[in-house]
Amino acid sequence: MKFLPFCLVLAACxxxxxxxxxxxxxxxxxxxxxxxxxxxxxxxxxxxxxKRDIPLRLYLPEQKQAxxxxxxxxxxxxxxxxxxxxxxxxxxxxxVVVFLQHAGSDxxxxxxxxxxxxxxxxxxxxxxxxxxDRYQDVSAVLDQLASWNTDAQxxxxxxxxxxHIGMSGHSFGAVTTQGVSGQTWRIVGQRFTEPRIKAxxxxxxxxxxxxxxxxxxxxxxxxxxxxxxxxxxxxxxDTTVEDRRKVYPGLPDTIDKYELVLFDALHSAFSDGxxxxxxxxxxxxxxxxxxxxxxxxxxxxxRQNQDARKWLQGKAxxxxxxxxxxxxxxxxxxxx
Numbered sequence: 001m002k003f004l005p006f007c008l009v010l011a012a013c014x015x016x017x018x019x020x021x022x023x024x025x026x027x028x029x030x031x032x033x034x035x036x037x038x039x040x041x042x043x044x045x046x047x048x049x050x051k052r053d054i055p056l057r058l059y060l061p062e063q064k065q066a067x068x069x070x071x072x073x074x075x076x077x078x079x080x081x082x083x084x085x086x087x088x089x090x091x092x093x094x095x096v097v098v099f100l101q102h103a104g105s106d107x108x109x110x111x112x113x114x115x116x117x118x119x120x121x122x123x124x125x126x127x128x129x130x131x132x133d134r135y136q137d138v139s140a141v142l143d144q145l146a147s148w149n150t151d152a153q154x155x156x157x158x159x160x161x162x163x164h165i166g167m168s169g170h171s172f173g174a175v176t177t178q179g180v181s182g183q184t185w186r187i188v189g190q191r192f193t194e195p196r197i198k199a200x201x202x203x204x205x206x207x208x209x210x211x212x213x214x215x216x217x218x219x220x221x222x223x224x225x226x227x228x229x230x231x232x233x234x235x236x237x238d239t240t241v242e243d244r245r246k247v248y249p250g251l252p253d254t255i256d257k258y259e260l261v262l263f264d265a266l267h268s269a270f271s272d273g274x275x276x277x278x279x280x281x282x283x284x285x286x287x288x289x290x291x292x293x294x295x296x297x298x299x300x301x302x303r304q305n306q307d308a309r310k311w312l313q314g315k316a317x318x319x320x321x322x323x324x325x326x327x328x329x330x331x332x333x334x335x336x
Contacts, residue, residue, distance in 0.1 A: 027307035027316075029295035030288060032092040038062065040087065042080070047140035054137050055080050055101035059091035066161040068302040069096045069145065071138060071197075073169030073176040075204075075271075076236060077122050079107045083170065084272055089291045095298065096160055098145070102137055105130040105172060123236055126172070134176040135192040138167070142196050164302040165196050168294075170203040170270050171234065177202050178247075182220035186211060190219060199301035201225045201294050203270040204232055205247045206239050213250025223256040225297045227290060229265025248328070256301075256331045258312075260293055262286055263324035285322060292320055 041058045057080040061067050070090055074082050080101040087097045105125045113121040142165070148156040169177040179185070179192050181200035185208070205226045208216045228244040241261075248259040262269060262283075269286045296317065299308035311317055313329060321327055 027296075027305075027311045029093075029292045029299065029308065029311065032089065033062070035062070037088050037092055040084075045141070045144045047137070049140070050133075050136065052133070052137075052140075053103065054141060056141065057081065057087070057099040057101075059087035059097040059099075060159075061091050061094045061096065063094055066149075066158055067094055067096045068161045068164035068166070068298070069098060070166040070168060070298065070302075071141065072097060072099045073134060073138070073167075073173030074099070074101065074106065075169075075171030075173050076105055076125060077107055077110045078170075078173070082272060083270070085287055085291070086168075086294070090295065090298065093295055093299070095166075095302070098141065100137055100141055102130070102134045102176075104133055119235065126237060131175065131179070132192075134172070135179050138176065138180045139192075139194055142194065162196065164198055166199045166201065166298055166302050167194070167197045168201040168203070171267065174202040174205045178205060178217075181224070182217070182222060183208070184216055184219050197222065199223045199225075199297065201227070201297060202247075203227050203290075204234075204239075204267055205244055206237075207243055207246045207250070213246045217247060217250040218252050220251055220255060223258075223297070223301045224251060225258040225260075225294065227260045227262070227270065227293070229262040229267070229269050229286075231264060231266045232269070234267055253330065254332055256329070258293070258297065258329040259327070260289070260321070261326035262289065263322050263326075289321055289325070293317065 038060050041060065042056070043058065044053050044055045046053050072083065072086065074080065080099040087099060090097045109121050109125045110118040145160055146162055148154045149158060149160040149162060151157055167177045167181050177200050180194040181197050182190065182193050184190050199222055202224065205228065207213050226248055228241065230241060232241055232244060233239060245261070248257060251257045264283060265286055269282055270290065293312065296308045296312040299305040300312055318327060
């Protein structure tokens with residue numbers, strides 16, 4: 001008979017834990033492992049159709065199974081080496097992050113020019129041809145990744161989840177991202193839209209000349225996130241903050257769309273922020289905010305993580321941001 005009370009206590013304990021499960025750790029887009037990140041891998045591939053070299057830098061996650069892929073396009077005069085903070089964090093969150101370098105609008109443009117001629121050289125690189133080359137670079141890289149993924153002899157064999165691909169970029173890289181993620185051009189329409197891309201993040205987005213934003217962006221069909229700053233201007237093409245903010249209302253109400261405007265953030269706020277004489281010191285809060293919202297966005301749309309969605313669209317996200325930041329989003333079923 002002594003066994004009966006023990007069974008009753010055991011049964012009561014089981015019922016208690018079934019009805020009161022241990023709470024899962026709250027979603028945190030900034031949480032990463034303490035282990036050192038693998039060193040990025042530099043590869044130069046060639047687009048055989050155009051006989052064009054495309055330097056790549058790949059940040060690889062620690063996981064062994066196939067991982068979603070994020071492509072990143074640098075700004076005018078940049079390279080595959082920039083925005084390391086994004087590559088390291090996103091890869092530590094389980095993504096293969098591929099940084100593209102675009103010949104014709106990369107660092108070679110200004111490095112080969114005299115100091116007084118550098119701004120002129122950069123402006124001269126903002127051509128339609130360089131824009132088209134960038135668009136085609138994206139598709140060429142996706143083709144190459146697909147080839148590597150199916151090649152049993154390649155180190156990336158079955159390491160890439162190419163059903164879940166994100167696209168991102170800063171400044172000219174944002175233009176690149178817009179062009180392959182659903183933007184409509186006056187003459188060519190959506191010719192360069194890349195259907196393999198499932199979600200996109202633009203840092204310092206911009207409109208297409210004097211075109212109506214609703215015509216340029218009204219056909220976008222995948223989730224977009226836009227990030228800019230209250231001082232995010234550009235001396236290259238006289239882009240204003242108002243110009244950048246025309247993109248969000250131009251997007252259709254049929255997609256999930258987000259916009260973050262960082263208070264007091266310059267155009268350089270989205271770069272690595274290496275300190276040098278004469279450069280304005282960046283707000284140290286900006287990068288954590290950028291990493292948090294973009295990581296939650298990728299987790300939501302490339303991993304279908306519902307905890308990430310709740311965080312992104314809930315109070316937790318708003319509480320992490322600076323009170324003076326402007327944050328808005330809209331989904332087909334809810335407007336904020």
